[in-house]
Amino acid sequence: MALLEIKNLTFKYNGGKDNALEKVNLTVNEGEFVVICGESGCGKSTLLKMLKKQLAPAGEKTGEILYDGVEVDGLQERVSVAEIGYVMQNPDNQIVTDKVWHELAFGLESMGEKTDVIRRKVAEVSGFFGINSWYRKKTSELSGGQKQLVNLASIMVMNPRLLILDEPTSQLDPIGAMEFISTLQKINIELGMTVILVEHRLEDVFPIADKVVVMDKSNILMTDTPTNIGANLRKISTHKMNLAMPTAVRIFGQLDCDCACPITIKEGKNFLKRNFENKIRSIEVQTETNENKNVALEISEGYFRYERETPDVLNNLSLKVYENEFMCILGGNGSGKTTTLKILSGLKKLYKGKLRIWGKKIKEYKGTELYKNNISFLPQNPQTLFVRSTVIEDLMEVVEILKFDKEESQKLIDEISEKLEISHLHNQHPYDLSGGEQQKVAFAKILLTRPKIILLDEPTKGMDAYSKKSLAEIIYKLKSEGMTICMVTHDIEFAGEFADRCCMFFDGQIVSSAPPIEFFSTNTYYTTSAMRISRGFFDNSITTSMVVRLCKSNNRKSN
């Protein structure tokens, strides 16, 4: 019998206009790894919350959710608490207590277990997840990846039969995310745990999923194995979800071959070799030179450290950002990327070296000069920009403080709101908006200062493929208006597809800098999936569309 059976589930939030879920049917068998994907706001999270009685939102519900043959609303509290584990998106907010050991014990304490039982179970789980060495640490001192691992372990300690995860890696850096996903795979394979995972980044999870559910506006579009999903999505090639698929699936989706859909990089490589010739190996691209351009930002031989005793974060850093270019700074965690943005925006100061903005030393900018009509910084968490209770108040505040006159400022707000399509959000509380909307409002807020240079700190974090595309559109629009954009990111795919120039940050300095094609085609490890798939077969094809174009311009192999 199936562990979880959802039959004709329809749900409407109290006070909501439309159904959040409509006629959803899904069966999950014991031991399956199910991945649910879909655009933001399509009802994935609502569906997950309905599965756990303690988290179920208030509203009208019809249809059935059977867990082990029993309707979830009718499950005993203790059964629902212990057997259905739920991990949420934000690593910080789920942590309740101040010590790792206490966090691990929290659920068992609630269940009323005795001290020696708790000790044994906590020990077991710490061993399995490799938490031993930081078992006694404060939770506030952990990295994001470690926090999320503690959240997972504190659920696993209760010995659940069904593990539900709602975008658990969206706030983690790529390495933390990869480790988390491989831990999930370990749980699924070694313990036979049933896993239901909602994810945006499908590249890593597609290969390990038994079943993929694609959701589309409150109902399920299709449920199948990853390979079949790829084949089926190709039939509706205009569908948005095609954007979110792993690179191999996307390449397959734009070509019409009659073979199984490739999922991994390896399969993608084989797919190309088996189906196509490679007489035409590369695409001609012209690269602009920056020689005659103005330099917008320049750091020369800069050094920075946070405290006197700590090592240098920036170490002989030299960096140039040219006028009207979109530059991406890439690099691992703690390599000094975000620090560089803070230096560029004047929040921190170099202790040695020079920073010039439009050729003028930063010291020479007085008062608001630096921030008015000049530089704007969009922080990683857009929420940190909001201090008022409605969007419009937040926007008004900027123009008031920068002392634009009334008429002009009203015009400016209208103009920018229209450009970013946020006019309809003006009267809402900024916290009530979705992640993508929050970012747009944050963009609007910094655009009100009429900047010439925009600094972005990991704007694609936690975004689905579609929101990323609309972010890229905004960036292009701004660029066409003459703005200079410098962005720090972990998102290789995004940089490869949209940037004018990429810089690799390592150990406090920039080790390489080149246009994306040159940059990624010379990298072996740190490169886009499309490049890894096509390496050795095509040259310098770093994006999906380039691979597809090359495939189309070559002959098909007859096999």
Next chain:
Amino acid sequence: MGGANSMKYFHNCHPVVMFSYLIGVIFITMFTMNPIFIGISFLCSISFTFMLFGAKETVKSLLLAMPMIIIIALTNPLFVHKGETVLFFLNNNPMTLEAMIYGLFAALMLVSVFYWFKCYNRLMTSDKFIYLFGQVIPKLALMLSMMLNFVPKFIKQFKAVDESQKAMGIYSGSSYTDKIKCKFRVLSSLITWSLENSIETADSMKARGYGLKGRTSYSVFPWKTSDKLLMSYFGVMIIIVTVGLFTGYADFDYYPKITRMSFEIIPILLYFGGFILMFTSTIMEIKENMLWHYLKSKI
């Protein structure tokens, strides 16, 4: 934490033992004015501080404490004019030897209590404190733990919002009132932020069964045999010394005339008991150090 505390005996013993010992010693010190007891407490508190903090820190704090003791001893006669032995007159007020000596010992007592508390602070980490409270009021303990988790998060977010606002050029207004206004706005936005996030925390608690009947309270502090032994030893000693003090064997008067020290058997036993009790902490640490050196030499 970690390094500084890890090889300390008192850090590794059960929180109840450590707590009762230090509170017992502090109370005994506070409720007696017997100069011998105060002297013993003073010396023992300093030796224990030395064991926990090392020589540099101890000497540094003593350099601060000594002038304070002298000042209190010298100024006490200005306020208190009791006592028989008049040294001289100041503004027609008698300055007495008794008042000065009283001041000296009162200051020593204060300083010893300060040193015991210094040790207490080093040893009583947040999780031990929460554990002790959890034994009595589990809900309060959980609340404390949640608060300790929340505070660093709040500070981090405050800094982030502060920086974001700065980079918008919003802070660059020159006047102080502007700056204060801005900080206030940041704070008020943080309240919304914390309410918003606490919803998720509450969900996470509910999802893990908070609110079910019969919640237990887990701790990482087991009662070892050595803890039980030490606890009974401390218990007995504290009771003996307290009872001895209350029965008046070690009573001591400064006014109008300083009592002559009695060297009868019972007071001497009492002083000896007090010394043993207060010096045990130092002994335990010395023992731990020696054991460590011994083990190391074996490797």
